[in-house]
Amino acid sequence: xxxxxxxxxxxxxxxxxVPWFWLGLFFLLPFLFVLKISLSEPVLAQPPYxxxxxxxxxxxxxxSLNFGNYLLLWEDPLYRSALFGSLKISAISTLFCLLLGYxxxxxxxxxxxxxxxxxxxxxxxxxxxSFLIRVYAWIGILKGNxxxxxxxIWSGLIDQPLEILHTPLAVYIGIVxxxxxxxVLPLYATLVRLDLTLLEAAAxxxxxxxxxxxxxxxxxxxxxxxxxxxxxxxPVVGEFVIPDLLGGPDTLMIxxxxxxxxxxxxxxxLASSLAAVLLVVLIIPFVALRHFEQxxxxx
Amino acid sequence: xxxxxxxxxxxxxxxxxxTANAAxxxxxxxxxxxxxxxxxxxxxxxxxxxxxxxxxxxDSNEVAEAKLLAGRSGYDLVFPTARPFADRHIKAGLxxxxxxxxxxxxxxxxxxxxxxxxxxxxxxxxxxPYMWGTTGIGINVDKVKEILGDDMPLDTWxxxxxxxxxxxxxxxxxxxxxxxxxxLTAARAYLGKPVDDFSTEAINEAADVVNxxxxxxxxxxxxxxxxxxxxxxxxxxxxxxxxxxxxRDRADEAGNGVNVAYVVPSEGAVVWTDVMVIPADAxxxxxxxxxxxxxxxxxxxxxxxxxxxxxxxxxxxxxxVDEEIRNDAGIYPPKETQEKLVVLKTPxxxxxxxxxxxxxxxxxxx
Numbered sequence: 115x116x117x118x119x120x121x122x123x124x125x126x127x128x129x130x131x132v133p134w135f136w137l138g139l140f141f142l143l144p145f146l147f148v149l150k151i152s153l154s155e156p157v158l159a160q161p162p163y164x165x166x167x168x169x170x171x172x173x174x175x176x177x178s179l180n181f182g183n184y185l186l187l188w189e190d191p192l193y194r195s196a197l198f199g200s201l202k203i204s205a206i207s208t209l210f211c212l213l214l215g216y217x218x219x220x221x222x223x224x225x226x227x228x229x230x231x232x233x234x235x236x237x238x239x240x241x242x243x244s245f246l247i248r249v250y251a252w253i254g255i256l257k258g259n260x261x262x263x264x265x266x267i268w269s270g271l272i273d274q275p276l277e278i279l280h281t282p283l284a285v286y287i288g289i290v291x292x293x294x295x296x297x298v299l300p301l302y303a304t305l306v307r308l309d310l311t312l313l314e315a316a317a318x319x320x321x322x323x324x325x326x327x328x329x330x331x332x333x334x335x336x337x338x339x340x341x342x343x344x345x346x347x348x349p350v351v352g353e354f355v356i357p358d359l360l361g362g363p364d365t366l367m368i369x370x371x372x373x374x375x376x377x378x379x380x381x382x383x384l385a386s387s388l389a390a391v392l393l394v395v396l397i398i399p400f401v402a403l404r405h406f407e408q409x410x411x412x413x
Numbered sequence: 414x415x416x417x418x419x420x421x422x423x424x425x426x427x428x429x430x431x432t433a434n435a436a437x438x439x440x441x442x443x444x445x446x447x448x449x450x451x452x453x454x455x456x457x458x459x460x461x462x463x464x465x466x467x468x469x470x471x472d473s474n475e476v477a478e479a480k481l482l483a484g485r486s487g488y489d490l491v492f493p494t495a496r497p498f499a500d501r502h503i504k505a506g507l508x509x510x511x512x513x514x515x516x517x518x519x520x521x522x523x524x525x526x527x528x529x530x531x532x533x534x535x536x537x538x539x540x541x542p543y544m545w546g547t548t549g550i551g552i553n554v555d556k557v558k559e560i561l562g563d564d565m566p567l568d569t570w571x572x573x574x575x576x577x578x579x580x581x582x583x584x585x586x587x588x589x590x591x592x593x594x595x596x597l598t599a600a601r602a603y604l605g606k607p608v609d610d611f612s613t614e615a616i617n618e619a620a621d622v623v624n625x626x627x628x629x630x631x632x633x634x635x636x637x638x639x640x641x642x643x644x645x646x647x648x649x650x651x652x653x654x655x656x657x658x659x660x661r662d663r664a665d666e667a668g669n670g671v672n673v674a675y676v677v678p679s680e681g682a683v684v685w686t687d688v689m690v691i692p693a694d695a696x697x698x699x700x701x702x703x704x705x706x707x708x709x710x711x712x713x714x715x716x717x718x719x720x721x722x723x724x725x726x727x728x729x730x731x732x733x734v735d736e737e738i739r740n741d742a743g744i745y746p747p748k749e750t751q752e753k754l755v756v757l758k759t760p761x762x763x764x765x766x767x768x769x770x771x772x773x774x775x776x777x778x779x
Contacts, residue, residue: 158505158762162482192777258586258646277584280632362632366777374776377479378593379769 145393152386153179163382183387192371193388197395199366203282203357204350207289211346212339214290215297219338220331222298223305234302237295249288249359256284256360280362288356293349297342304338305331340403348396368392439464441700444480444488446687447472447636448659449544451720458707464700472636473592474498481507485694489701492543495686497594497759499540500533502690508539509693515702516541518709521729526686533759540688541705542726544655544718547684547746547754548595549677551642551650551657556585560648568676570603572649576625583629586647591633593772595683596623598757599651602681608755611764620771633776639663645671654743655723662722675743677750684754686726718744 154163170176187193222233240248255261256279263275278284308331316326354369361367368388375385443455447470455466471477474494480486481502493499502508513519519541526542534540550572557567560581571578572587579587589596600619601608607615631647638650642660644667650657654675661673689708691701708714714725715733724744731739738744746754760768 158482158501160482160484160505160507192774196777259644363627363630363776364778371773371777374773377473378475378591378772379766380475380479380482381769 145390148386148389151382152183152384152390153181154383155180155182156381156383158380161382162380180383183384184391186384187387187391193368193391196366196368196371197392200351200353200368201395203285203289203365203367204347204353207286207293207350208343208347210286210290211293211297212343215294215301215342216339218294219298219301219305222302223308230306234299237298241295245292246355249292249356252284252288252291252360253279256287279360282361282365284360284362285357285365288360289350289353292356293346296345300341300345301335301338304335304341308334344400348400351396352392439697439700440467441465441490441697441704442467442469442488443490443704444469444471444477444486445490445492446470448639448656449492449687449721449723451717454708454713454717457713458704461707462700462703464703466704475592478502481692486692487696488692489695489697490704491690491692492687493690495530495533495540495542495688496757497765499688499690500759503534503539507693508690509695509698510538511541511691511705512698512702515699516706516709518706521709521711521727523726523728526726529756530686530688540690541709543687543689543708544721544723544725545684545686546654546723546744547677547682548590548599548651548653549657549675549682551638551652551660552674552676553585553642553645553648554672554674556645556648557582560585566679567674568679570599570678570680573630573651574600574603574622574626576629579626579629582648583631586631586641586649587626587629588638588641588647588650588652589623589630589633590635590651591776592635593768594757594760596633596651596775597768597771598683599678602678602755605680608681608683609758611758611760611768613764613767616764616768616771620775623775627775627778642673643667643669643671645669655721658722658741658743677743677746677753679753681753681755683757684751685757 150166151163154166156162157164164178166179167175167177218237222230222237225233253260257263258275258277258279260279262278263272266272267275278287312330312334313326316330317323321329352369352372353367354373357365357367357370358373361370372385372388372392375381375388441464443466445468449470455468458464459466469488471480477491477493478498480488481491482505493502499508522542526545527537530537530540530542550567550570552567552572554567557572558565561578565578572582573579573589597616597619598608600622601610601615603622604618606618635652636656638647638652639656639660640663641647642650642657643663645664654677657673657675661675664671664673689705691698691705695701708717709727711727711730711733714727715730718725718730719735719738722738722741722744725734742750
């Protein structure tokens with residue numbers, strides 16, 4: 115084997131170029147398509163939108179951009195409340211995922227080392243079943259004469275079935291259940307690397323366990339909290355399957371609205387502009403966070 | 414070493430045979446409504462013709478339409494509802510003309526139904542009628558009577574649109590279809606107003622009716638109610654005749670004591686026809702013609718009607734349909750019910766947009 119005669123800078127450029135190429139091909143390019151459709155007008159044809167660039171005569175081309183969709187999104191309160199609805203559901207779900215996931219990750223990280231792998235497997239194992247089937251299973255559990263209600267009635271705790279399915283509560287249950295592993299795994303990764311001698315030192319100096327946690331463990335695990343929180347928050351904002359299957363007519367989420375615009379209303383341009391706006395809304399906190407992190411590093 | 418070589422050659426041979434098989438086996442991609450064919454229809458067709466059928470399902474015209482409009486759906490045969498869907502698809506140029514010489518069983522079709530389609534498809538060039546039915550209300554009879562009393566008539570849209578009644582039924586479960594045309598048309602019938610008026614004012618009137626009961630509606634869905642009615646999880650469901658009757662049969666089979674009935678409301682209801690069409694970009698239109706012709710065989714379509722509880726469009730098949738099904742007023746409505754049925758007209762593009770905006774608002778509760 116002869117090594118490739120690469121100068122160090124060229125090699126580095128190549129390696130950095132791969133992810134950029136990947137992002138360009140699978141993120142930027144599709145987004146540009148979405149952006150293009152969002153500036154178009156719906157029409158009953160195949161595909162169901164007008165091309166932006168039309169040839170009027172030989173060689174004479176007209177480009178028409180329609181910003182009406184964005185205007186509609188701004189003017190119609192429906193889209194704003196759907197966006198806020200999604201952000202709210204997403205924020206609350208993220209909080210619950212963190213509250214539930216943190217103790218789980220902590221317990222696994224502090225468990226005897228031969229226990230850690232089986233415990234982690236228990237977290238990962240549900241992924242082996244299709245996401246859709248797991249959400250469907252919740253219908254069977256939560257519905258009027260489902261497992262939960264039948265058990266509660268049998269045990270005598272209630273005499274009328276609780277109405278959980280098709281309510282916001284069912285959506286929260288579904289989201290927290292589905293996204294919990296995404297919080298536990300990054301939190302575990304940071305907690306398990308935590309230097310335990312720091313805690314010993316604190317204890318030697320008379321620090322109480324609760325204060326040790328607040329001043330040492332929690333701040334040091336913050337990167338895990340942020341990573342886990344992001345992994346839940348961002349996909350949940352656009353979540354469609356869970357609110358569609360478990361939610362009722364009161365669940366107003368942007369993913370469902372996008373589906374309605376795309377499928378029921380055949381309004382691809384409006385659905386695309388919603389998608390573009392959603393992306394911008396999600397990218398802002400991300401960029402702000404990066405900016406914040408970089409500033410911390412330089413200081 | 415020799416053994417290794419021979420196993421490699423066997424493997425290569427097996428692979429080449431497999432690919433040869435895959436190339437020679439003809440494929441037909443069918444996109445049909447869920448629960449809309451007998452259990453053995455596809456297997457029998459495959460056995461008879463050697464064509465491999467890839468069978469996909471949908472539960473709303475809108476979803477099928479979205480796939481067709483996106484283009485290159487890959488489907489050879491689709492089963493949309495004639496009005497307003499197939500009508501506007503013909504206008505948008507989504508379908509190809511039928512080759513009637515390949516449809517030797519075409520004469521079995523009911524001439525009355527064929528004629529009823531000529532206003533949207535002159536000379537029946539694109540559409541082959543498959544099944545027809547009505548959209549009404551499915552009821553869990555015992556539970557509804559327990560709540561509303563024995564005197565309340567059940568054949569009325571008040572069960573899903575009168576706030577006073579729906580609020581009482583709400584805990585037991587009321588659902589509407591996730592279909593703007595069907596729901597808004599039914600709301601117009603409930604108001605006693607002409608159902609084919611698609612003016613903005615008329616649409617808003619209908620939307621108000623739905624908005625007034627929205628808080629009592631458990632969900633908007635076009636197929637979920639089949640299971641829920643059968644299991645006794647819901648009490649009143651706006652739905653397709655055959656779907657409700659399938660729920661009734663499933664409850665009977667399960668012997669769970671749930672008593673489901675289908676009613677055509679006395680204020681009027683929509684009668685619809687589902688048609689078979691071949692998309693313009695179908696990869697294998699020849700196989701699609703073979704499948705259509707197979708379904709036009711009375712001996713094939715009659716058992717489908719027995720199974721799905723929808724009346725077929727095949728005049729020659731009626732006598733082959735089980736007597737019990739033929740005499741079921743929910744499937745083959747008697748004369749006095751037929752007089753209450755209305756055929757939908759196709760709204761214009763602008764009217765559709767107004768309707769869609771109203772519908773988005775209703776569904777999202779704004």
